[in-house]
Amino acid sequence: xxxxxxxxxxxxxxxxxxxxxxxxxxxxxxxxxxxxxxxxxxxxxxxxxxxxxxxxxxxxxxxxxxxxxxxxxxxxxxxxxxxxxxxxxxxxxxxxxxxxxxxxxxxxxxxxxxxxxxxxxxxxxxxxxxxxxxxxxxxxxxxxxxxxxxxxxxxxxxxxxxxxxxxxxxxxxxxxxxxxxxxxxxxxxxxxxxxxxxxxxxxxxxxxxxxxxxxxxxxxxxxxxxxxxxxxxxxxxxxxxxxxxxxxxxxxxxxxxxxxxxxxxxxxxxxxxxxxxxx
Numbered sequence: 175x176x177x178x179x180x181x182x183x184x185x186x187x188x189x190x191x192x193x194x195x196x197x198x199x200x201x202x203x204x205x206x207x208x209x210x211x212x213x214x215x216x217x218x219x220x221x222x223x224x225x226x227x228x229x230x231x232x233x234x235x236x237x238x239x240x241x242x243x244x245x246x247x248x249x250x251x252x253x254x255x256x257x258x259x260x261x262x263x264x265x266x267x268x269x270x271x272x273x274x275x276x277x278x279x280x281x282x283x284x285x286x287x288x289x290x291x292x293x294x295x296x297x298x299x300x301x302x303x304x305x306x307x308x309x310x311x312x313x314x315x316x317x318x319x320x321x322x323x324x325x326x327x328x329x330x331x332x333x334x335x336x337x338x339x340x341x342x343x344x345x346x347x348x349x350x351x352x353x354x355x356x357x358x359x360x361x362x363x364x365x366x367x368x369x370x371x372x373x374x375x376x377x378x379x380x381x382x383x384x385x386x387x388x389x390x391x392x393x394x395x396x397x398x399x400x401x402x403x404x405x406x407x408x409x410x411x412x413x414x415x416x417x418x419x420x421x422x423x424x425x426x427x428x429x430x431x432x433x434x435x436x437x438x439x440x441x442x443x444x445x446x447x448x449x450x451x452x453x
Contacts, residue, residue: 175251176248176249176279176280176281176282177204177247177248177249177250177252177253177254177281178253178254178281178282179244179254179256179272179273179276179284180199180203180253180254180255180256180283180284180286181262181263181264181269181273181283181284181286182195182196182199182200182255182257182263182286182288183261183262183263183285183286183287183288183289183290184196184257184258184260184261184289185260185288185366186260186289186290186291186294186365186366187260187289187364187365187366187367187370187391188366188367189217189220191288191289192221192288193286193287193288195286196221196257196286196288197221197222197223199255199286200217200218200221200225200255200257201223201224201225201226202226202227202253203225203226203254203255204227204228204247204252204253205227205228205229205230205244205247205252205254205255206225206227206228206229206230206254206257207230207231207232207244207254207255207256207257207272208229208230208231208257209231209232209233209257209258209259210231210233210259211231213259214229217257227253227255230243230244232244232256232272233268234268237268237271238271241271241272241275242275245275245276245279245281248276248279248281249279256268256269256272260289260291260391261288261289262285262288262290265290265308266311266336289366291336291362291365291391291393292308292334292393294362294366295334295362295365295372295393295394295395296332296395298360298362298365298372299332299359299360299362299372299374299395300360300374301332301359301360301396301397302397302398303332305330305331305332305398306331306333307326307329307331307332307333307334308334309322309326309334309335310336311335311336311337311338312335312337312345312348314341316344316348319344319345319348320348320351323348323349323352323353324352327352327353327399328399329398329399330398330399330401331398332396332397332398333396333397334393334395334396335393335394335395335396336392336393336394337392337393337394338392339388339389339390339391339392342361342384342388342392342394343381343385343387345394346359346361346377346380346381346394347381347385349377349381349394350376350377350378350381351439351441352439352441353377353396353399353439354377354433354434354438354439354440355376355377355378355381355430356376356377356378356430356434356440357376357377357399358374358375358377358396358397359374359375359377359380359394359395359396359397360373360374360394360395361373361383361384361388361392361394362392362393362394362395363388363389363390364390364391365393367390367391371390377396399437400437401437406435406436408446408449409450411432411436411438411442411446411447412447414428414432414436415428415432415443415447418431418432425447429443429444429447
């Protein structure tokens, strides 16, 4: 008989959010694979649990090497519990490799559902939740980050991202550039913790706020792209900007208004106007 791999959600902030089954699994598992064994120790102490099984580390640096070891344990009949520092394993955390390897060997995989920063932020954002997609962490390099954002610039579903606090201002500025400064978003900080904060507004407003510096664990939720009522080419966008300018609007405001009308980022309309002047 093969064993069972159990993926267990851990609190993202408030320890009281730990599911009751988490304590049972921690106490009874043959092997507990933890992203950080020191944080696991603090968790078990808070829950009043002493693991009976062997505790091993399982993090990004040793995930590839340790996966075969854990699969062998599972094939030998062990119950292996996988926990990460916060939230559900495999969601921007270690776990995917082990799940895929277990599935390949026909090993049973189950879960102890628990807190998730993705779903918590989505629910608190005030943005549409009927359809969404999780994009994880964006690349650290500016060029790669912009490229990734452009790939989803037309995505209609609500977007959810994780971000480090020291990169939040650059990320929000890049989102405002690609998606449009008027696109609605929410920055969720320190969810379920003492200093929880949900800041809602346009990407432009949030980028200005974040420039002052932000601390804590961050999840960003961004409104999906608006539905385009009509297909408008560059020439038509330029024409609409000129009409508004002739009516007395400043070019910046005219470009912003046309961008909203046709459902594209301001940069697209701006580039069309600039290109028209070169001809």
